[in-house]
Amino acid sequence: MADSTISTSNAGASSTPSGTPGPSVPKAIGSLAKKPSDVTRQGSQKLKFVPTLPSRRKKEEVKQEAPPPTIPNASTDRGRGRGRGRGRGGEGRGAAPRPVPVEMTASGPFAMGPALAGTSARRSAPRSNFTPIVPLGPGNATALGAGLSGAAAPSLKREKETVAPIIDEDDYSDPDEGVEIIDMENVRQMDWMAPESLRKERKEKKKKIQVKIEDPSSPSSIKKKEEEMNIEEVDLANALDLSESEEEEELEDLIDDFAVQGEADQDADIRQERLYFFQFPEPFPTFVSNIPLTSPTAMSVDEPPSDSHPRKVSFAADVKPPGPSGDPAGASTGPDAEQTKELPKVDGVIGQLEVYRSGAVKMRLSNGILMDVTGATQPSFLQQAVHLDLQNKRLHIMGEVNKRFVVSPEIDTLLHAMELRDQAEANAMPIDDTNLIKIG
Amino acid sequence: MDDDELISVLPIHYSNSLSPNLHIHQFPLLSRPLQTPPAAAVSGKRIRARIKPITRRLEIHVPVDPRPEVWNGERSKSLGAARQEDDCEKNQDTGKMKQMEGEEPRLIEVRMRSELIPQEGAYMLGVVRNGQLHLQPINETHQFRPTLTYLDVMSRKSRRSRGDAGSDEDSDDGPPPDPDEPPPVQTAAKKEKKPLEVKEVQVSARKVADDKGNLQGGLSAVRREMLLAIRAEEEEVWQDLDFCDGETAEGHEAFEAVFSQNEEHLECKSDITAFLKDIEGL
Numbered sequence: 001m002a003d004s005t006i007s008t009s010n011a012g013a014s015s016t017p018s019g020t021p022g023p024s025v026p027k028a029i030g031s032l033a034k035k036p037s038d039v040t041r042q043g044s045q046k047l048k049f050v051p052t053l054p055s056r057r058k059k060e061e062v063k064q065e066a067p068p069p070t071i072p073n074a075s076t077d078r079g080r081g082r083g084r085g086r087g088r089g090g091e092g093r094g095a096a097p098r099p100v101p102v103e104m105t106a107s108g109p110f111a112m113g114p115a116l117a118g119t120s121a122r123r124s125a126p127r128s129n130f131t132p133i134v135p136l137g138p139g140n141a142t143a144l145g146a147g148l149s150g151a152a153a154p155s156l157k158r159e160k161e162t163v164a165p166i167i168d169e170d171d172y173s174d175p176d177e178g179v180e181i182i183d184m185e186n187v188r189q190m191d192w193m194a195p196e197s198l199r200k201e202r203k204e205k206k207k208k209i210q211v212k213i214e215d216p217s218s219p220s221s222i223k224k225k226e227e228e229m230n231i232e233e234v235d236l237a238n239a240l241d242l243s244e245s246e247e248e249e250e251l252e253d254l255i256d257d258f259a260v261q262g263e264a265d266q267d268a269d270i271r272q273e274r275l276y277f278f279q280f281p282e283p284f285p286t287f288v289s290n291i292p293l294t295s296p297t298a299m300s301v302d303e304p305p306s307d308s309h310p311r312k313v314s315f316a317a318d319v320k321p322p323g324p325s326g327d328p329a330g331a332s333t334g335p336d337a338e339q340t341k342e343l344p345k346v347d348g349v350i351g352q353l354e355v356y357r358s359g360a361v362k363m364r365l366s367n368g369i370l371m372d373v374t375g376a377t378q379p380s381f382l383q384q385a386v387h388l389d390l391q392n393k394r395l396h397i398m399g400e401v402n403k404r405f406v407v408s409p410e411i412d413t414l415l416h417a418m419e420l421r422d423q424a425e426a427n428a429m430p431i432d433d434t435n436l437i438k439i440g
Numbered sequence: 441m442d443d444d445e446l447i448s449v450l451p452i453h454y455s456n457s458l459s460p461n462l463h464i465h466q467f468p469l470l471s472r473p474l475q476t477p478p479a480a481a482v483s484g485k486r487i488r489a490r491i492k493p494i495t496r497r498l499e500i501h502v503p504v505d506p507r508p509e510v511w512n513g514e515r516s517k518s519l520g521a522a523r524q525e526d527d528c529e530k531n532q533d534t535g536k537m538k539q540m541e542g543e544e545p546r547l548i549e550v551r552m553r554s555e556l557i558p559q560e561g562a563y564m565l566g567v568v569r570n571g572q573l574h575l576q577p578i579n580e581t582h583q584f585r586p587t588l589t590y591l592d593v594m595s596r597k598s599r600r601s602r603g604d605a606g607s608d609e610d611s612d613d614g615p616p617p618d619p620d621e622p623p624p625v626q627t628a629a630k631k632e633k634k635p636l637e638v639k640e641v642q643v644s645a646r647k648v649a650d651d652k653g654n655l656q657g658g659l660s661a662v663r664r665e666m667l668l669a670i671r672a673e674e675e676e677v678w679q680d681l682d683f684c685d686g687e688t689a690e691g692h693e694a695f696e697a698v699f700s701q702n703e704e705h706l707e708c709k710s711d712i713t714a715f716l717k718d719i720e721g722l
Contacts, residue, residue: 380471
């Protein structure tokens with residue numbers, strides 16, 4: 001009973017669900033008092049008092065959300081640019097057209113008079129423009145198509161296990177005419193310019209599943225799904241969720257980043273490669289080509305092969321045998337050394353990246369350098385790798401940087417090497433005084 | 441770690457073919473990709489860029505979404521006028537406003553200006569292709585933030601019109617007076633003197649023989665240098681750049697250049713101990 005009174009007071013004019021088409025005044029009161037946006041935000045305090053039938057419209061939208069994204073997804077497959085964002089972005093856009101007939105507005109102050117007309121106009125214009133834009137550029141709408149999350153891709157296992165209902169849309173009391181209840185988390189999909197909505201973790205998982213279900217037809221490589229998963233997780237990163245589960249996911253994601261190789265289904269013109277950012281400690285080891293040069297002028301750049309360090313071929317067993325490189329290497333490093341003032345052009349294999357089952361990733365560079373690769377703090381903002389072409393006056397966007405990694409020397413190897421070096425130095429010290437006693 | 445099974449091995453290729461022109465551009469607080477809003481793309485607006493090569497400053501102009509639901513057209517006119525004025529002052533006119541001579545200038549784009557960020561350590565861009573990791577060194581890191589310098593013009597105008605009473609609008613009275621400088625002379629009557637005063641400080645920095653500069657007690661050397669640098673930067677001419685998205689053929693070429701062509705194993709000249717040894721102060 002108290003509930004019903006609360007409901008009447010909260011619902012205000014809408015307590016009569018038949019929708020009184022009265023003057024605007026009762027509606028004004030009703031909307032101010034109800035404020036369902038507050039309710040949705042907290043999540044737990046859903047307005048469930050009114051025992052009327054729950055709105056069916058929500059569920060329809062949900063179901064409708066499922067099929068349309070497949071279409072944009074298919075189109076995005078043909079599209080260009082970074083794969084991740086488009087998948088999710090297309091889906092975000094795919095979800096959007098559905099609400100057009102349903103007059104989705106945030107209830108409350110926006111539900112009033114002219115705003116309705118305004119928002120309906122707003123609906124129609126961007127929606128039609130979205131899909132053509134889909135193939136262009138990197139992802140869109142819902143999230144930065146860059147998989148920027150620290151939590152990275154959730155493990156695919158989890159995705160497959162939970163086959164829960166797509167979106168658990170909470171039941172609301174019947175809204176007023178012209179007042180539509182929008183979950184705060186869906187605000188992002190309302191418009192191109194709509195603000196970002198913080199996603200809850202609970203919703204996250206459901207959205208992941210949604211993506212998975214909707215994306216069965218695409219040549220879904222693990223990478224593609226994972227890309228979409230990454231997009232889901234962007235907002236998780238935004239929410240600064242620092243749970244330990246993040247670390248586990250991160251390790252697995254490192255595996256996914258590097259272990260996934262050679263998807264044959266990628267079209268040639270789609271740049272599906274993801275860009276990663278590595279931070280190395282200074283100074284980055286210098287590498288030189290060992291191939292004898294044909295041009296005599298460039299000998300300053302390269303070491304003659306006779307001057308070979310004993311450790312040169314220490315990892316020959318691990319790495320692939322060097323291909324027949326010969327002249328190209330010499331030619332490239334030679335003349336370029338004179339042209340570039342800063343760095344001689346270097347091009348070649350410098351080591352290998354080893355991925356272990358535990359998720360550890362190590363870089364083994366030549367000369368006994370072993371480095372640990374760990375995921376860095378993933379920023380929530382856009383990062384682009386860009387090539388500046390001053391000669392042609394162009395700025396090429398190579399793409400968005402998906403993930404950042406920090407590379408640090410492996411401590412055991414480093415300490416061991418330091419020890420060896422110290423010993424070598426100690427042994428090199430001449431002991432000319434026979435009276436000296438060597439200690440240690 | 442012996443029981444840690446090795447899952448896969450990727451050879452690492454390194455190439456610096458794109459040096460010294462490989463940048464990372466960061467857009468703090470921007471969490472969506474840099475794209476022309478569809479409503480603006482329809483009217484033919486595109487993202488543009490320009491650079492001051494010597495000072496290494498970039499600007500990216502992103503068209504705004506001009507739909508009336510999300511954009512205040514009236515305000516854009518007033519801001520546009522302010523921006524045009526600001527452009528003329530600072531020699532940063534895009535030169536594209538000439539088309540709209542008949543109309544009032546509007547704000548049609550967000551200008552993002554770059555700051556060169558010092559790099560900590562060596563940054564590399566890595567791309568995985570065909571089971572190989574290709575690394576390229578990143579030479580510069582830029583952070584882009586929207587420039588709102590036209591707001592200064594507006595606040596100046598409003599300050600002028602309102603006299604010195606201070607404004608209760610969003611504009612503040614500017615930064616507190618610098619202790620090195622004498623307090624600027626305020627005369628409410630002579631409104632045209634105020635903008636002149638704002639510039640006077642800079643003038644005194646440039647012209648060493650200027651009387652006014654000396655009369656005002658002179659600026660500290662550091663401040664003069666800073667002003668010189670600012671002035672030099674403002675006088676440098678912008679060079680327009682083509683903003684190529686990932687789709688163009690040239691973009692393709694640039695992207696392909698990331699990948700190393702060579703299969704040769706390079707010899708490493710440095711030791712792992714160099715990481716520790718080269719730490720300054722250690």
